Amino acid sequence: MFKKDFLWGSASAAYQIEGAINTDGKGSSIWDVWAHIEGKTFEGTNGDIACDHYHRFKEDVQLMKEQGLKAYRFSISWPRIIPKGRGEINPLGIKFYNDLIDELIKNDIIPVVTLYHWDLPQALQDLYSGWLSPEIVEDFENYASVCFENFGDRVKHWIVMNEPNIFTQLGYILQIHPPGINDPYMYLKAYHHTALAHAKSVLKYKSMNQGGIIGSSIAFSPAYAENEEDNEALEHYYATGPWWFMDSYMKGEYPEIGLNYYKEIACLPEFSKDDMAILKEGAELTDFIGINYYQTAMIRKHETYGHEQVKNPNVEHTDWGWAIDPEGLLYGMKELKDRYDKPVLISENGLGAYDTLTDDLEIEDDYRIDFIKKHIEACDQAIEYGVDLIAYMTWSFTDLLSWLNGYKKRYGFVFIDFEDDTLRRIKKKSYYWYKDVIENNGL
Ligand code: BGP
Numbered sequence: 443m444f445k446k447d448f449l450w451g452s453a454s455a456a457y458q459i460e461g462a463i464n465t466d467g468k469g470s471s472i473w474d475v476w477a478h479i480e481g482k483t484f485e486g487t488n489g490d491i492a493c494d495h496y497h498r499f500k501e502d503v504q505l506m507k508e509q510g511l512k513a514y515r516f517s518i519s520w521p522r523i524i525p526k527g528r529g530e531i532n533p534l535g536i537k538f539y540n541d542l543i544d545e546l547i548k549n550d551i552i553p554v555v556t557l558y559h560w561d562l563p564q565a566l567q568d569l570y571s572g573w574l575s576p577e578i579v580e581d582f583e584n585y586a587s588v589c590f591e592n593f594g595d596r597v598k599h600w601i602v603m604n605e606p607n608i609f610t611q612l613g614y615i616l617q618i619h620p621p622g623i624n625d626p627y628m629y630l631k632a633y634h635h636t637a638l639a640h641a642k643s644v645l646k647y648k649s650m651n652q653g654g655i656i657g658s659s660i661a662f663s664p665a666y667a668e669n670e671e672d673n674e675a676l677e678h679y680y681a682t683g684p685w686w687f688m689d690s691y692m693k694g695e696y697p698e699i700g701l702n703y704y705k706e707i708a709c710l711p712e713f714s715k716d717d718m719a720i721l722k723e724g725a726e727l728t729d730f731i732g733i734n735y736y737q738t739a740m741i742r743k744h745e746t747y748g749h750e751q752v753k754n755p756n757v758e759h760t761d762w763g764w765a766i767d768p769e770g771l772l773y774g775m776k777e778l779k780d781r782y783d784k785p786v787l788i789s790e791n792g793l794g795a796y797d798t799l800t801d802d803l804e805i806e807d808d809y810r811i812d813f814i815k816k817h818i819e820a821c822d823q824a825i826e827y828g829v830d831l832i833a834y835m836t837w838s839f840t841d842l843l844s845w846l847n848g849y850k851k852r853y854g855f856v857f858i859d860f861e862d863d864t865l866r867r868i869k870k871k872s873y874y875w876y877k878d879v880i881e882n883n884g885l
Pocket of ligand 1: 455458604605608661734790794837843844845846847851
């Protein structure tokens with residue numbers, strides 16, 4: 443049974459929808475620059491215009507209102523607020539988010555705000571290599587304070603970081619996100635700085651007594667061992683993966699097995715006592731654990747790397763090879779309950795698919811309905827198990843830019859015709875279906 447005030451929501455991120463990348467005093471972000479380097483994104487796609495949400499947010503909020511959405515998660519673009527990352531504040535950036543927040547509230551939609559969804563001010567990348575420098579922690583805390591001061595009277599749900607595990611792995615090991623580095627030591631360092639930025643922002647927020655709740659969202663892929671002999675590898679996966687990412691935010695520590703492994707392969711940065719004390723303090727005051735759930739992983743042992751991921755033959759996969767596994771969401775939430783026992787906020791879940799617009803201008807996305815329905819059932823069972831679930835947010839409300847997969851990988855309830863200059867919005871079948879789910883509080 444879902445609580446009466448359960449947050450049925452949907453999500454987005456600034457770079458993926460706003461467009462207007464040089465408008466009204468906004469500074470450049472690392473994604474504005476990266477997406478313009480040849481060969482970095484799918485067919486050279488970028489967020490220069492995206493959904494043009496910056497100019498059309500009222501139309502988009504009306505679509506949310508009509509669907510009955512209870513909550514809308516969006517991110518604030520740091521360089522729109524502080525163009526150089528530190529120093530001068532951009533009043534027009536503040537105004538844009540004030541207008542959006544007011545518009546949502548006027549339409550009875552609760553704003554759930556992410557502070558960092560990957561669009562770091564390019565100026566800070568140039569100045570001190572962004573997340574690699576400890577200097578970023580203070581700059582981030584200042585940026586967070588500016589947001590709390592300006593929006594905190596109306597925003598009562600804050601997500602500090604979005605998927606710090608993904609942007610650091612993709613940016614500092616796999617080289618497919620900015621800054622395009624492959625160095626495990628730097629990866630761990632950058633991750634550690636995100637954890638400090640989270641903790642400091644939480645402490646700052648709590649010192650301001652604004653009465654809302656705050657946490658961060660981690661991309662969570664619960665996993666299974668392929669065979670019994672892979673159980674140790676599974677432990678290794680968790681200790682260097684999910685528990686590494688979440689323990690630092692939720693407990694203020696790193697798992698022992700992970701620490702030993704990174705020491706052994708000589709890439710463990712030094713984490714000072716002071717840093718660890720800050721992580722602990724921040725963890726204690728973190729109100730909830732946010733998760734973005736898309737898929738599970740299957741693990742096999744690997745002689746050199748401790749573990750590797752293999753394709754799970756027992757489940758179906760999306761067109762992009764992501765395992766479809768609603769039961770994995772239940773399994774994962776049980777693990778979280780047993781490990782952290784804090785409220786859970788699902789900040790993303792959804793299906794990326796190719797949608798077709800029929801001649802009658804309809805989108806029959808039954809596959810998306812089926813996907814979301816099964817995941818909502820898993821949420822219901824998790825609540826039954828004792829998980830304190832606050833929210834379920836789909837990714838995404840409208841179709842939007844996929845960082846590396848362009849505009850054809852669609853997730854939205856609202857189709858956007860990216861081939862048409864008017865960027866017209868068309869409601870999909872799933873839009874009406876979710877409206878009904880919300881009306882009946884998930885029943
Ligand atoms: C998450 C991100 C989102 C979104 C989503 C879908 O990792 O937080 O921003 O992009 O994944 O991913 P993709 O666009 O790669 O399909």
